[in-house]
Structure formats: structure tokens, C-alpha cells
Amino acid sequence: xxxxxxxxxxxxxxxxxxxxxxxxxxxxxxxxxxxxxxxxxxxxxxxxxxxxxxxxxxxxxxxxxxxxxxxxxxxxxxxxxxxxxxxxxxxxxxxxxxxxxxxxxxxxxxxxxxxxxxxxxxxxxxxxxxxxxxxxxxxxxxxxxxxxxxxxxxxxxxxxxxxxxxxxxxxxxxxxxxxxxxxxxxxxxxxxxxxxxxxxxxxxxxxxxxxxxxxxxxxxxxxxxxxxxxxxxxxxxxxxxxxxxxxxxxxxxxxxxxxxxxxxxxxxxxxxxxxxxxxxxxxxxxxxxxxxxxxxxxxxxxxxxxxxxxxxxxxxxxxxxxxxxxxxxxxxxxxxxxxxxxxxxxxxxxxxxxxxxxxxxxxxxxxxxxx
Numbered sequence: 001x002x003x004x005x006x007x008x009x010x011x012x013x014x015x016x017x018x019x020x021x022x023x024x025x026x027x028x029x030x031x032x033x034x035x036x037x038x039x040x041x042x043x044x045x046x047x048x049x050x051x052x053x054x055x056x057x058x059x060x061x062x063x064x065x066x067x068x069x070x071x072x073x074x075x076x077x078x079x080x081x082x083x084x085x086x087x088x089x090x091x092x093x094x095x096x097x098x099x100x101x102x103x104x105x106x107x108x109x110x111x112x113x114x115x116x117x118x119x120x121x122x123x124x125x126x127x128x129x130x131x132x133x134x135x136x137x138x139x140x141x142x143x144x145x146x147x148x149x150x151x152x153x154x155x156x157x158x159x160x161x162x163x164x165x166x167x168x169x170x171x172x173x174x175x176x177x178x179x180x181x182x183x184x185x186x187x188x189x190x191x192x193x194x195x196x197x198x199x200x201x202x203x204x205x206x207x208x209x210x211x212x213x214x215x216x217x218x219x220x221x222x223x224x225x226x227x228x229x230x231x232x233x234x235x236x237x238x239x240x241x242x243x244x245x246x247x248x249x250x251x252x253x254x255x256x257x258x259x260x261x262x263x264x265x266x267x268x269x270x271x272x273x274x275x276x277x278x279x280x281x282x283x284x285x286x287x288x289x290x291x292x293x294x295x296x297x298x299x300x301x302x303x304x305x306x307x308x309x310x311x312x313x314x315x316x317x318x319x320x321x322x323x324x325x326x327x328x329x330x331x332x333x334x335x336x337x338x339x340x341x342x343x344x345x346x347x348x349x350x351x352x353x354x355x356x357x358x359x360x361x362x363x364x365x366x367x368x369x370x371x
Contacts, residue, residue, distance in 0.1 A: 057089040057283070059115035059275065062105060064123055064267075066096045066221055068247050072301055073177065074118050077294035081286060089283055091116065096221040103218075109272055110168055116271045122203050128163040129346035135202035136180040136262040139333040140354050142361070142369065144264040144299055147176030154353050159346065160268070170276040172287060175295030177265035178302040180205060182257040183244045184235030185228065187319050191328065200224050201237040205261060208336050209237065212329070228252040237261070241313065242305030250315040258310070258320045261329065269294075 063074045070093070078093045100108045105124035108114045117124065121134025133140065141147055151157045151174045164171040182188055184197065195213030199206075206216025214237075219227055227233040229252050236249055240260070244250040269291045276284070310318060341351040361368040 056087055057279070059089070059091045059271075060094060060099070061091050061116035061118065062094040062096075062099050062108075062114050063118040064096055064102055064105070064120070064221070065118070066247060069243060070095050072246065073298060074294060076297060077290045080293065081290040084286060084290075085283065089279075102221060106169070109270060112272045112275065114272070115275045116172075116269065118267065118269050120202070120265065120267045126164075128167060129344050130160055130163050130350060132204050132340055132343075132347065133350055134204075134266055134268070136205045136265055137354070138205065138208045138261050138336055139330060140266075140358075141176070141263040142358075144176040144178075144303060146357070146361070147174065147264050147266055148295065150353065150357055154357050156350065156353060159350060163346070164270065165273070168273045170271040170273045172269040172271055172276075173291040173295065174266060174268050175291075175298065177267050177298055178240030178242055178306065179260040179264055180237060180262045181240050181260045182235055182237050182255075183239075183241075183249055183253040183316065184255050184257070185253055186234065187255045187317070188235075188257045188321065189319050190321055191325055197234040198232070199235045199237050200227070200233055205237060208261065208333070211332060225249060225252055239265075240302065240306050241309045241316070242302050245305075245309055245313065245315065250313070253316060255319050256310075256316040258318055259326050259329075261333075 061074075061078065063070050065073050075093060078091050082090050094114075096102060099114060102119065102123050103125050105114070105117050105119055106126045109117045109124075119134075121128065121131040123135060125131075126134070141150070151160070157171075157174065160171045160174065180201075182194075182199070186193070188194060188197075191212055194209070196215065197213070198215045198217050199209070200217050200219055201209065201214075203216075203218075206214070210216060217227075217233060219233075224233065224236060224238075225248050228236070228249070235253065236244075239249075241250075241256055244253065244256065269287075271287075279287075337351050337354065341348040358369075
């Protein structure tokens with residue numbers, strides 16, 4: 001009301017000066033505008049909506065990886081995301097077992113205790129039909145590029161999305177890591193050498209390898225190095241040679257078996273569905289872009305690292321099981337796939353995709369498959 005009276009008073013003053021010259025009238029009109037501008041903010045303040053301060057979105061993400069490994073497999077991507085998101089969003093990164101044990105990651109994610117996770121399905125005990133294919137599915141891939149092709153061109157993305165949507169988790173992205181090899185204290189030169197070996201490995205890989213006498217052992221990731229030193233473990237079948245050097249396992253093992261049971265680890269980024277849906281679309285896109293960049297980084301870091309350390313590494317001696325004998329392991333994988341396919345319709349569908357893909361690669365010939 002006070003602002004309105006002041007405006008009317010100014011108008012009256014201008015009307016009383018109508019006899020002034022045109023020049024003076026123009027001057028007074030400018031004066032009126034200036035005086036009115038002083039009064040308007042007060043009047044506007046009466047009707048303007050109050051400004052709403054937007055708080056920064058904060059997420060907590062836990063990775064399967066320990067600190068040294070995470071420096072390569074996840075931290076660069078999260079650092080990029082936080083830098084680009086600026087004042088809008090921040091992801092706080094936690095390492096293996098820091099908030100919850102790796103085997104409880106899925107439950108924590110589903111409850112919303114953790115907002116996002118980087119892991120394979122197998123390690124985090126996901127209760128889905130696709131869990132058995134996470135991590136190292138025996139001989140499901142030959143090379144790291146097989147994984148993104150399987151997901152983006154052969155239909156695995158759609159299956160994973162559907163399975164996780166059922167349980168309130170958003171499957172953001174799938175990518176490949178390193179191949180699965182044995183790093184051991186004693187040399188492995190034949191299948192017989194595997195018998196009785198206590199090995200840290202993934203649940204599905206352990207289930208497969210147990211038929212060759214391997215004794216799978218589950219321990220917290222950070223305890224593995226000490227467990228090898230104390231004799232609790234005879235070896236590790238959890239990675240390729242790049243990780244062995246990066247995380248310190250090459251310092252406590254003496255031999256590296258060049259045969260592998262899988263060409264690439266299948267890992268993923270997940271988010272709590274409710275928290276994910278709360279994000280604006282541009283932050284969802286930014287998550288996707290940064291996760292894909294993370295996958296690309298690992299493609300060349302692992303591929304180059306595996307070759308370089310086999311040739312130039314000095315900490316482990318390379319051993320090999322002859323191809324004729326290793327063919328027994330490859331044949332056992334075919335039977336293992338049949339076993340998995342019988343467990344459910346969804347598993348059968350995924351196995352069929354693996355079969356189709358590997359058959360196509362074999363028919364394509366070099367460089368996709370050799371022999």
C-alpha cells in the first residue's frame with residue numbers, strides 16, 4: 001500500500017508541472033521513471049515468489065576394488081563426473097568393504113544405504129537370474145571387446161535392465177575388465193597341479209574350477225595379500241597380470257599361468273532406482289557418459305598392461321598348461337553352460353546369446369577367433 005501511495009503522489013507532482021516547456025517535460029518524465037523505479041522493488045517484493053535454494057545432490061558409491069586398483073577402474077570417472085556436475089551433484093567414492101562387505105553390496109544398494117555400486121553381479125550376491133554370468137563366466141568371452149558387443153549388439157543390456165528393474169535397482173552400464181588367470185606360489189604346468197590348491201576366486205568361477213580339484217576360498221579383498229603370505233591361500237584366480245602388479249599380489253606370488261578361463265571380467269555400474277529416478281535428465285546422461293568413459297579407459301589400460309607385463313614384468317615367472325590338456329577345461333565349460341541353461345528360462349536365453357555370439361566369432365575367423 002505504501003508503494004502504491006508513493007506512485008500516485010509522484011504522478012500528481014508530474015501533472016502539476018504540465019505548463020513546463022517540452023524540454024522540461026521530458027526531463028520530468030525521466031525524473032518520474034527514476035522515482036518510480038525506487039518505489040517498484042518494494043511493491044514487487046509483495047508479490048514475487050521467494051527464491052528456493054537448491055541443495056547439492058550427494059551420492060555414496062562403493063566399488064568392489066581396493067584403493068590401488070580403484071585409482072584406475074573407477075576413480076578417474078568419478079572425478080570427471082564431480083568436476084562436470086559442479087555444484088549440482090557429488091559422488092563420494094568408497095573402496096572395497098569400507099561401508100559394507102562386498103557380498104552385501106546388493107542389499108545395501110537396494111535399501112538405499114548406498115546410492116551406487118561398481119561390481120559384478122556375482123560378487124555382490126545379486127538375487128537375479130543373471131548373477132551367475134557376472135564376473136568370469138567360463139569361456140564366455142575371449143577378448144575384452146567381446147563384452148560390450150554382447151551387451152550392446154546381442155541383447156544382454158535389455159535382459160540386465162529388465163532383471164534389475166524387478167528388484168528396484170537401475171543397471172546403468174556394463175563393461176569389460178581383465179582376463180582371469182591364476183597367480184600362484186607354486187608353478188602350475190598341468191591340470192594335476194591345480195588339485196588341492198586353495199584359491200581366492202569368484203563364486204561362479206570357483207563352482208566351475210572345483211571339478212579340477214581347486215578349493216575356492218572367499219575372503220575380504222583387502223586380506224588376500226596377507227592370506228597368501230601366511231599360507232591360507234595357495235593362489236588367486238581373480239584377475240589378469242595387470243592387477244597382480246597393481247594391487248601387490250605379484251609381490252607374494254611366484255608364478256603366472258598364461259591359460260585363462262575367461263577373456264574378460266564382466267562388471268557393471270548400478271544405482272538405487274529411487275535415487276536414480278530423482279535425478280534430472282542431464283545428470284542421468286552425465287552418469288552414463290562418465291561410466292562409458294570408464295569402460296574405455298579399462299579397455300586400453302588392461303589390454304596394453306597384460307602384454308607389457310608378460311614381456312617386461314620381472315616379478316612372476318610365466319607357466320602354461322599345454323593346449324591339448326587345456327582343451328579338457330574348454331570342453332568342461334560347454335557342459336557347464338548346459339547346466340546353467342537348465343536352471344531357468346532367463347538363464348537359458350543368456351546362454352543362447354553366448355553360444356550365438358561365440359559361434360559367429362568362430363565363423364568370422366581371424367582376428368576374431370583363432371582356430
